[in-house]
Amino acid sequence: MSHDIKRGVSLYSFQNDTFLRTMSLEDCIRTCAEIGAMGIEVVGEQTFTGWPEVGMPEAEIAHWHALMERYGTTPVCHDFMLDYKRYKGRPMPFDEQVASVKRDLDFGARLGMKYIRALVSINPDVLVACAGYAEDKGLKILLEVHAPLHFDHPWIIRHAEAYEKSGSQALGFLPDMGMFVHRFPRVWKERFVRNGVPQHIADFIEKAYEDRTLSEYVLLDVQQMGGTGPSIAMAETLRHNAAFEPKRMLDFMPRIHNxxxxxxxxxxxxxxxxxxxxxxxxxxxQGGYQGHICSEYEGNRWIEDAHPVQSVEQVKRQHRMLCRLLDQPIPAALQA
Known part of the structure; x- marks a missing residue:
C-alpha cells in the first residue's frame, strides 16, 4: 500500500545523553540524519537554554537553523508546556493561558516548525482562542492524546467537538502510541522487582494486565496479597495505561498531523x-496518514538504575523496524 509516512525523532529520546552532556544538539541531529529520520521534534525546555523564562535564545535559534541546513533535516514540532495549575503559586487565568500558548506559537514559528504540541490537560477553549493566531503563523496546535486518555474519552471528544465548531483547521491531534500498550512492558516489571515487588505479585499484576482485569480489582487483590509500597505503585500503572485499539485513530485522521x-x-x-x-x-x-512518526524513547527511566542507557541504539532499532513496516530501504547507518 502506497503512503506518505515519514520518519522522525523527538530529541526527548536522547534526554539522558543531553542531560549528562554526552551528546550535543548537533550530535542528536546528526544521528537522526544518519539513520534517515529527517523530521526533528523538540521539547523547548530541554533543547533551548532558559526557554521560556528568559525568552528566545537568539544565538541558539540561529544555531538550530544552521544545523537544519547542514544535515538536511526538517523541523516538525515544538512540544510546549502549560503549567496553568501551579503558575506563580496560583492558577493561571484564561487570558494568561492564551497569551502563554501564543508565545509558544511565536517560538515554534521562529524554529520553522509546522506544529506545536499541547498537553492533553489544556482546556479546549484555550486552544480555540489561539486558533486564529496559529493560522496567521502558519502553524497547527496538536493536542497530545496520551494514556490514560484515548480517542473515546469524553475529554478528547469535547476537544474534537470544539475544534469542529471553531471551523479552524489549525487545531488537531497528536496521538501518543503509549495508548496501545498491549503487553505489560518487560522493563517496567523488572524495575518494580528491583524496587522490591515480590516476584509472585509482579507476575500477578502482569497477568492481570494481560487479562485486562479492571485496575481497581487488581489494586484490591494486591493489597490483600500483602503488597505495599512498590507493589501498589506497580498495580497503579494499570490505571494509567491500557491497550486501546489503533483503529480508533481512523475517525480522527483528518486532524492527526504528527x-x-x-x-x-x-x-x-x-x-x-x-x-x-x-x-x-x-x-x-489505511487512514492515509501523511505526517511523521517521531521516535519517543521512554525506556531510559526504567533501566537507568541497573543498566547503561543506550538511547541511540534503541532509536536505531526502532527505525529499522519502521523501515521494514513502511517499506523503506534501510540506510547504511542502520545496517547491523
Whole structure:
C-alpha cells in the first residue's frame, strides 16, 4: 500500500545523553540524519537554554537553523508546556493561558516548525482562542492524546467537538502510541522487582494486565496479597495505561498531523516488546496518514538504575523496524 509516512525523532529520546552532556544538539541531529529520520521534534525546555523564562535564545535559534541546513533535516514540532495549575503559586487565568500558548506559537514559528504540541490537560477553549493566531503563523496546535486518555474519552471528544465548531483547521491531534500498550512492558516489571515487588505479585499484576482485569480489582487483590509500597505503585500503572485499539485513530485522521512513536524496549530483533507497531502502521496507512512518526524513547527511566542507557541504539532499532513496516530501504547507518 502506497503512503506518505515519514520518519522522525523527538530529541526527548536522547534526554539522558543531553542531560549528562554526552551528546550535543548537533550530535542528536546528526544521528537522526544518519539513520534517515529527517523530521526533528523538540521539547523547548530541554533543547533551548532558559526557554521560556528568559525568552528566545537568539544565538541558539540561529544555531538550530544552521544545523537544519547542514544535515538536511526538517523541523516538525515544538512540544510546549502549560503549567496553568501551579503558575506563580496560583492558577493561571484564561487570558494568561492564551497569551502563554501564543508565545509558544511565536517560538515554534521562529524554529520553522509546522506544529506545536499541547498537553492533553489544556482546556479546549484555550486552544480555540489561539486558533486564529496559529493560522496567521502558519502553524497547527496538536493536542497530545496520551494514556490514560484515548480517542473515546469524553475529554478528547469535547476537544474534537470544539475544534469542529471553531471551523479552524489549525487545531488537531497528536496521538501518543503509549495508548496501545498491549503487553505489560518487560522493563517496567523488572524495575518494580528491583524496587522490591515480590516476584509472585509482579507476575500477578502482569497477568492481570494481560487479562485486562479492571485496575481497581487488581489494586484490591494486591493489597490483600500483602503488597505495599512498590507493589501498589506497580498495580497503579494499570490505571494509567491500557491497550486501546489503533483503529480508533481512523475517525480522527483528518486532524492527526504528527505521531509520537512512544517505545519502552526495542528487542534485538527490532520489535517493540509491548506496543504492536505492525497494527499501528497498518492503520496509519489505511487512514492515509501523511505526517511523521517521531521516535519517543521512554525506556531510559526504567533501566537507568541497573543498566547503561543506550538511547541511540534503541532509536536505531526502532527505525529499522519502521523501515521494514513502511517499506523503506534501510540506510547504511542502520545496517547491523
Amino acid at each position: 505521531i509520537h512513536g512512544k517505545f519502552y524496549e526495542m528487542t534485538e530483533d527490532d520489535v517493540e516488546y509491548s506496543i504492536p507497531y505492525d497494527e499501528i502502521v497498518a492503520v496509519l496507512k
